[in-house]
Amino acid sequence: MPLLRDLTTFSDIVKDTFARRRAQATWDAHLRAHPAPKPGSVEAVIYFADAPVNLYQVRQWYEPMRRLAAQHPTVVLTRDVVTAAALAQEAPLQVVHLVTLAEVESWMAVQRVRLVFYVNQNTRNFQMMRFRDPAHVFISHGESDKDYMASNQLKAYDHTFIAGQAAYERISKRLVDFDVDKHLVRIGRPQVDVEYAGPTLPDDGRTVVLYAPTWEGDRPSMTYSSLRSHAGPMLDVLLATGRHRVIYRPHPRTGAFDPEFKALHSAVVSKLEAANAADASARHLVDTDSPFGWHLAAADVCVCDISAVAFDWLATGKPLLLTEPASGQAEIDRQGLAGLVDTFGAAEAPRVLDVIDHASTPETRSKFDAIVEHYFGDVTPGASMQRFLDASARIIESRHPEAPAA
Incomplete structure (x- = not known):
C-alpha cells in the first residue's frame, strides 16, 4: 500500500516538525x-x-x-x-x-x-x-x-x-x-552508590520480583531479550500466586527495531493490569519512564537478560535469574556472567517458582560474593563513586592548558 505508507511518512514528518518547534x-x-x-x-x-x-x-x-x-x-x-x-x-x-x-x-x-x-x-x-x-x-x-x-x-x-x-x-x-x-x-559502578527516589510499595510480605528484559537488539548477535521466550508463561505463574508482586521494567528501546516487541510489551502490560483489576492488593507495577535505580532496593528477586541490569543487580547480592537467550545467534560470553551463574531457560519459565527457590539458597547466594568482586572490585558504600571522581579528576588535572595534546 504505497499510498498508505506515504501518508504515514508525511504524518510522521508533520509530528516531528511540530515537536521540534515546541522543543525550540x-x-x-x-x-x-x-x-x-x-x-x-x-x-x-x-x-x-x-x-x-x-x-x-x-x-x-x-x-x-x-x-x-x-x-x-x-x-x-x-x-x-x-x-x-x-x-x-x-x-x-x-x-x-x-x-x-x-x-x-x-x-x-x-x-x-x-x-x-x-x-x-x-x-x-x-x-x-x-x-x-x-x-x-x-x-x-x-x-x-x-x-x-x-x-x-x-x-x-x-x-x-x-x-x-x-x-x-x-x-x-x-x-x-x-x-x-x-x-x-x-x-x-558508581551508580550503586546513589540513592534513588521511587514509589513506595506495600510492606505486606509479598516477594517483589523485578522483571527487566532488554530490548530485541538490532542484529542477530544482540538478540538477548526474553520478552518473546520467557515473559508469558513466567508471568502467568507469578501473577497467580497471590504471594508475589511484579515490577515490570522494560528497556526503553523495546520495539524500536522490531514492531513485534511493541505488541509483546503491550501484552505484558495487559497481564499486569488484569491481575491488578482482579486483586487490588497485588499492586503490580509497570515502570517505563523513571530513572533506573530504585528498583534495586525495592525488589527481592530480579529476572533479567544479559544486559547492564544484571550487573547492577548482581552488586545487591540478592537472587538473580539470568535468562538464557532463546536465539542461537545471540553472542554469549560463557567466560562471563552467563558461565558463572545458572541461566534461566525458556523451558523453565513455567517453573519459575522453583528457579527462584534455587537462586535463594545460601549456597547459591554465597558464590555471588566472589562474582561481585570479580566484576566490580570493592563495593563498600561510596567506594565506586570515589574511584570515578578520583579518576576523572586525575585526567582533568593532567590536561591543563599547557599539557601537550594527545
Whole structure:
C-alpha cells in the first residue's frame, strides 16, 4: 500500500516538525532563564548527540556527574533540540545545545574543556573527537557481557572507564593490538552508590520480583531479550500466586527495531493490569519512564537478560535469574556472567517458582560474593563513586592548558 505508507511518512514528518518547534520554544525559554556557561568555565563535557529515545543512557550518569561538577564544572553538550529541551528540565547539570560543527568549534575555542565523556558509540562522537586537547573517555551506559562492550571502537578513545577485572579480561581477550593497561581505568559502578527516589510499595510480605528484559537488539548477535521466550508463561505463574508482586521494567528501546516487541510489551502490560483489576492488593507495577535505580532496593528477586541490569543487580547480592537467550545467534560470553551463574531457560519459565527457590539458597547466594568482586572490585558504600571522581579528576588535572595534546 504505497499510498498508505506515504501518508504515514508525511504524518510522521508533520509530528516531528511540530515537536521540534515546541522543543525550540522550550529551549529558548530555558536560555532566557539560564544563561550559557561563561567562557573558560567548563572543564568536562558529557557529549550526547542522540535523540530523546536514548536519554536513558545519560540519565544514569546524572548523580556521578553532579558530584564531579562540584569540583570540576561539567556540562551536557547535545546536538538535538528535543533532547536539549528534555535535559534542560531534568538534568542536574548545565546543558549546552549546539547544532552545527562550526558552533561546536566556536564554543570549544572559548572553553577550557579537559575531558569529554561518551555514553554510547554514536557516529557523531567522531566529530567531537577531532579536538586534540581534551582527553576522550568512553564510560558507556552500563556494565554487561554484551558483545558491544568489547567493540574495536574502544581504540578511538584515550581511556575507557570499566567496572573491574571482568571487563579488563573481556576486552583484553577480544581486542587485538590494544594496550589495556594504558587505556582501561577501573572505577567500579558508581551508580550503586546513589540513592534513588521511587514509589513506595506495600510492606505486606509479598516477594517483589523485578522483571527487566532488554530490548530485541538490532542484529542477530544482540538478540538477548526474553520478552518473546520467557515473559508469558513466567508471568502467568507469578501473577497467580497471590504471594508475589511484579515490577515490570522494560528497556526503553523495546520495539524500536522490531514492531513485534511493541505488541509483546503491550501484552505484558495487559497481564499486569488484569491481575491488578482482579486483586487490588497485588499492586503490580509497570515502570517505563523513571530513572533506573530504585528498583534495586525495592525488589527481592530480579529476572533479567544479559544486559547492564544484571550487573547492577548482581552488586545487591540478592537472587538473580539470568535468562538464557532463546536465539542461537545471540553472542554469549560463557567466560562471563552467563558461565558463572545458572541461566534461566525458556523451558523453565513455567517453573519459575522453583528457579527462584534455587537462586535463594545460601549456597547459591554465597558464590555471588566472589562474582561481585570479580566484576566490580570493592563495593563498600561510596567506594565506586570515589574511584570515578578520583579518576576523572586525575585526567582533568593532567590536561591543563599547557599539557601537550594527545
